[in-house]
Amino acid sequence: MLNELKEQVFRANMDLMKHGLVILTFGNVSGIDRSKGILAIKPSGVSYEKMRAPDMVLVDLEGKVVEGKWSPSSDTPTHIALYKAFPGVGGIAHAHSEYATAFAQAAKEIPCLGTTHADHFNGPVPVTRFLSAKEVKADYEARTGVIIVERFARLEPLETPAVLIAGHGPICWGRTPAEAVRNNVALERVAKMAIMTALANPTVKDLPTYLLRKHFLRKHGPRAYYGQSEPSIPKTRSPKK
Amino acid sequence: MLNELKEQVFRANMDLMKHGLVILTFGNVSGIDRSKGILAIKPSGVSYEKMRAPDMVLVDLEGKVVEGKWSPSSDTPTHIALYKAFPGVGGIAHAHSEYATAFAQAAKEIPCLGTTHADHFNGPVPVTRFLSAKEVKADYEARTGVIIVERFARLEPLETPAVLIAGHGPICWGRTPAEAVRNNVALERVAKMAIMTALANPTVKDLPTYLLRKHFLRKHGPRAYYGQSEPSIPKTRSPKK
Amino acid sequence: MLNELKEQVFRANMDLMKHGLVILTFGNVSGIDRSKGILAIKPSGVSYEKMRAPDMVLVDLEGKVVEGKWSPSSDTPTHIALYKAFPGVGGIAHAHSEYATAFAQAAKEIPCLGTTHADHFNGPVPVTRFLSAKEVKADYEARTGVIIVERFARLEPLETPAVLIAGHGPICWGRTPAEAVRNNVALERVAKMAIMTALANPTVKDLPTYLLRKHFLRKHGPRAYYGQSEPSIPKTRSPKK
Amino acid sequence: MLNELKEQVFRANMDLMKHGLVILTFGNVSGIDRSKGILAIKPSGVSYEKMRAPDMVLVDLEGKVVEGKWSPSSDTPTHIALYKAFPGVGGIAHAHSEYATAFAQAAKEIPCLGTTHADHFNGPVPVTRFLSAKEVKADYEARTGVIIVERFARLEPLETPAVLIAGHGPICWGRTPAEAVRNNVALERVAKMAIMTALANPTVKDLPTYLLRKHFLRKHGPRAYYGQSEPSIPKTRSPKK
Numbered sequence: 001m002l003n004e005l006k007e008q009v010f011r012a013n014m015d016l017m018k019h020g021l022v023i024l025t026f027g028n029v030s031g032i033d034r035s036k037g038i039l040a041i042k043p044s045g046v047s048y049e050k051m052r053a054p055d056m057v058l059v060d061l062e063g064k065v066v067e068g069k070w071s072p073s074s075d076t077p078t079h080i081a082l083y084k085a086f087p088g089v090g091g092i093a094h095a096h097s098e099y100a101t102a103f104a105q106a107a108k109e110i111p112c113l114g115t116t117h118a119d120h121f122n123g124p125v126p127v128t129r130f131l132s133a134k135e136v137k138a139d140y141e142a143r144t145g146v147i148i149v150e151r152f153a154r155l156e157p158l159e160t161p162a163v164l165i166a167g168h169g170p171i172c173w174g175r176t177p178a179e180a181v182r183n184n185v186a187l188e189r190v191a192k193m194a195i196m197t198a199l200a201n202p203t204v205k206d207l208p209t210y211l212l213r214k215h216f217l218r219k220h221g222p223r224a225y226y227g228q229s230e231p232s233i234p235k236t237r238s239p240k241k
Numbered sequence: 242m243l244n245e246l247k248e249q250v251f252r253a254n255m256d257l258m259k260h261g262l263v264i265l266t267f268g269n270v271s272g273i274d275r276s277k278g279i280l281a282i283k284p285s286g287v288s289y290e291k292m293r294a295p296d297m298v299l300v301d302l303e304g305k306v307v308e309g310k311w312s313p314s315s316d317t318p319t320h321i322a323l324y325k326a327f328p329g330v331g332g333i334a335h336a337h338s339e340y341a342t343a344f345a346q347a348a349k350e351i352p353c354l355g356t357t358h359a360d361h362f363n364g365p366v367p368v369t370r371f372l373s374a375k376e377v378k379a380d381y382e383a384r385t386g387v388i389i390v391e392r393f394a395r396l397e398p399l400e401t402p403a404v405l406i407a408g409h410g411p412i413c414w415g416r417t418p419a420e421a422v423r424n425n426v427a428l429e430r431v432a433k434m435a436i437m438t439a440l441a442n443p444t445v446k447d448l449p450t451y452l453l454r455k456h457f458l459r460k461h462g463p464r465a466y467y468g469q470s471e472p473s474i475p476k477t478r479s480p481k482k
Numbered sequence: 483m484l485n486e487l488k489e490q491v492f493r494a495n496m497d498l499m500k501h502g503l504v505i506l507t508f509g510n511v512s513g514i515d516r517s518k519g520i521l522a523i524k525p526s527g528v529s530y531e532k533m534r535a536p537d538m539v540l541v542d543l544e545g546k547v548v549e550g551k552w553s554p555s556s557d558t559p560t561h562i563a564l565y566k567a568f569p570g571v572g573g574i575a576h577a578h579s580e581y582a583t584a585f586a587q588a589a590k591e592i593p594c595l596g597t598t599h600a601d602h603f604n605g606p607v608p609v610t611r612f613l614s615a616k617e618v619k620a621d622y623e624a625r626t627g628v629i630i631v632e633r634f635a636r637l638e639p640l641e642t643p644a645v646l647i648a649g650h651g652p653i654c655w656g657r658t659p660a661e662a663v664r665n666n667v668a669l670e671r672v673a674k675m676a677i678m679t680a681l682a683n684p685t686v687k688d689l690p691t692y693l694l695r696k697h698f699l700r701k702h703g704p705r706a707y708y709g710q711s712e713p714s715i716p717k718t719r720s721p722k723k
Numbered sequence: 724m725l726n727e728l729k730e731q732v733f734r735a736n737m738d739l740m741k742h743g744l745v746i747l748t749f750g751n752v753s754g755i756d757r758s759k760g761i762l763a764i765k766p767s768g769v770s771y772e773k774m775r776a777p778d779m780v781l782v783d784l785e786g787k788v789v790e791g792k793w794s795p796s797s798d799t800p801t802h803i804a805l806y807k808a809f810p811g812v813g814g815i816a817h818a819h820s821e822y823a824t825a826f827a828q829a830a831k832e833i834p835c836l837g838t839t840h841a842d843h844f845n846g847p848v849p850v851t852r853f854l855s856a857k858e859v860k861a862d863y864e865a866r867t868g869v870i871i872v873e874r875f876a877r878l879e880p881l882e883t884p885a886v887l888i889a890g891h892g893p894i895c896w897g898r899t900p901a902e903a904v905r906n907n908v909a910l911e912r913v914a915k916m917a918i919m920t921a922l923a924n925p926t927v928k929d930l931p932t933y934l935l936r937k938h939f940l941r942k943h944g945p946r947a948y949y950g951q952s953e954p955s956i957p958k959t960r961s962p963k964k
Binding site: 019113114115116182185186189192193194196197198199200201204207208210211214218225226227 | 505506507508526527553556578580581583584585586587588589590612613615618619622649650651676677680681
């Protein structure tokens with residue numbers, strides 16, 4: 001059932017490992033089939049060496065396991081909360097990657113200091129508030145989803161496809177599981193460069209907004225002209241054919 | 242004799258190398274057979290390229306070599322002291338991994354700044370005092386074990402399965418040699434992130450205690466629900482089956 | 483058409499990846515055939531795994547695609563501006579490599595702190611000014627070329643074969659695409675060491691000018707005696723034959 | 724001629740690359756046959772990919788090439804000066820490895836902050852003075868050797884088998900080319916940890932001298948008991964056989 005989705009989610013999980021974002025059994029990626037309301041997600045605590053596509057667990061939006069011999073990732077309720085709140089999202093990746101996690105632990109948003117950031121995130125990468133003791137006790141993983149959604153009250157999820165959970169680490173998403181992983185790769189690079197930039201210049205200022213918008217839009221806007229697949233690029237525009 | 246234990250210890254030593262925690266001939270892992278009172282440990286100063294499972298040296302709890310053509314690790318007396326004091330420990334790993342060693346050299350405990358830390362260590366990773374000149378002269382490696390045990394007077398070794406020896410480096414342990422190595426991998430990641438977190442926010446505060454406990458217990462407590470093997474998870478709890 | 487140039491440019495792009503300077507689809511290298519006035523450049527947004535030499539796009543100095551099924555890199559107008567202004571340049575590499583980009587984001591030139599730097603760059607690596615909102619709107623990528631050329635008004639491009647675009651990242655060049663990539667490799671190492679040097683000594687001073695010149699000239703001057711190919715080394719000079 | 728020495732020197736050069744200490748064509752290792760007064764050294768500016776053992780150049784102690792089709796490393800006069808001044812040295816390695824070079828650029832000695840350092844260097848790793856403009860002009864590479872020897876006026880070269888050339892980088896040595904490379908590997912690790920230690924504790928103090936001596940001597944002293952080959956270990960000493 002949903003073998004194609006399981007395969008995509010499996011590959012995205014392996015890419016998370018391949019890019020050096022996870023160690024041991026940390027990290028998880030999921031993907032959703034919106035028509036069926038079912039997500040495929042990494043099993044909990046299974047090693048990357050032994051994991052195969054059929055090991056992905058199928059779960060419905062109430063958190064009930066639909067298929068699979070393993071328990072799903074313990075972060076499954078967080079994924080579900082995001083799929084419910086962000087309709088355009090098709091894949092979610094969570095890794096304790098070093099530098100993005102450092103910002104999450106610091107409870108500091110990642111400022112937009114350059115065009116690498118702007119190529120992926122249309123503004124600073126936001127950080128949630130800390131959960132209260134009461135929320136942790138009530139339903140920890142689901143409430144983690146709640147504070148992320150709360151933080152995005154005035155943000156467009158697909159324009160800022162990442163968040164830092166205070167004291168925990170980043171969660172990234174995208175239209176597909178593969179895109180979620182790519183956003184995590186970019187986030188980690190951007191976080192590391194932000195720390196090194198501050199070492200090179202402790203009084204560095206944010207990238208001017210007009211440069212931020214330009215880079216985000218040349219890659220993601222309706223008239224994007226980065227990459228190959230956007231049909232909206234006018235043929236007369238040099239250097240595109 | 243004890244070939245299965247030697248194999249486990251050999252693999253754990255190779256994993257220490259594979260995870261980038263050691264260079265040259267640094268580092269050593271041991272494992273114990275409690276019923277026989279014998280430990281298997283890496284030979285001293287032998288290169289990882291040439292080492293094989295039969296090269297592991299068998300030593301009793303008085304430090305006498307029981308079997309093996311090589312001299313055991315010069316840190317053997319430290320391992321023995323820990324096995325004697327910590328009955329639940331089945332494996333010990335020692336590596337001069339970069340960031341954990343930086344904290345040991347700094348003689349600073351590693352504060353718990355996030356859930357990655359809390360997933361493995363139920364509080365800050367403690368640091369020993371420095372040995373006195375007299376202690377170093379008397380019996381250096383055994384006394385190193387003594388100050389570790391002294392530091393754990395009010396700590397549960399399997400809840401905080403790592404220590405920093407001041408001016409030296411970390412020692413990690415676990416129920417098995419493999420678990421000791423996994424704890425070293427986690428410790429190194431946690432140490433690096435602690436330094437980067439302080440660069441991102443020099444006034445960062447420790448993770449709230451209720452979050453620290455939650456993460457430690459969801460993975461290690463009697464009602465743990467991370468991973469696959471804990472039988473104590475109630476079947477009704479979503480998203481576990 | 484120009485298969486040899488495409489092959490060189492393809493290999494240089496792959497080397498950029500191999501040296502860890504790029505992730506995902508970031509980065510691009512081009513090379514020029516001066517006699518034909520045509521450059522070969524990486525296609526936009528194509529993955530390194532799938533890219534082959536015939537995928538390189540041929541573009542003329544007006545930015546018109548001469549051959550190729552893909553759109554050329556969106557940074558093509560920047561490359562063209564540099565080829566037009568710097569006649570000795572045969573290859574250009576652009577990567578968002580971590581530490582050089584940190585300096586670009588910091589809008590700080592990379593000071594010459596040691597002989598590794600002096601072996602490649604005859605002085606500090608300069609940084610451009612920021613583009614104005616008006617310039618970004620008018621013709622972003624071409625104007626990026628303009629501010630680089632502006633910054634080199636009193637610099638010799640082949641003596642300082644790199645620049646930092648403020649808020650963006652480095653661009654390197656050389657007599658060939660391969661040399662442009664080697665300069666990027668050296669720049670990244672030099673940038674990382676500059677940050678670590680400042681951590682080791684926050685009041686570090688620039689390398690004395692006489693040492694800077696000596697190192698640059700022993701490798702690049704008319705009487706260079708580093709490497710094998712310079713014919714100008716006097717035979718009597720020991721230790722060269 | 725001297726094929727065995729060439730083979731050793733070749734392998735040591737390749738190990739320098741394998742351990743990530745050099746990039747591009749940076750770095751060089753030599754070894755000496757004391758009975759013949761001839762050293763084998765890496766050719767200048769030749770890539771590691773193409774280099775083979777027969778490419779090593781044989782040079783006498785006056786710097787005259789005895790055999791080889793390539794020019795020897797441009798740093799050959801520095802190597803010769805060290806072989807002449809330090810009779811016990813059999814191999815020399817020079818790499819612009821990142822963190823050791825950062826200290827050299829900072830013109831700061833590497834303090835002994837822990838036992839990893841003490842396992843290899845019997846005290847801080849010293850830094851030379853800067854060469855004067857006059858010395859650079861007169862005979863740069865040979866004078867580099869002179870200031871190293873000057874710095875070791877009151878140091879035993881085989882107890883502190885490394886030096887930092889101010890503004891340049893480290894040079895390491897040992898009884899063999901392989902040992903010189905191992906010392907470079909250890910130096911780089913020690914340098915990186917020194918920087919990270921200062922981040923973890925800006926007011927860190929040097930390792931107590933009694934711990935420094937203990938570690939150096941248990942590995943290198945007449946009664947060393949680290950490793951397998953020292954015959955001086957008393958048989959009665961536990962845990963050695």
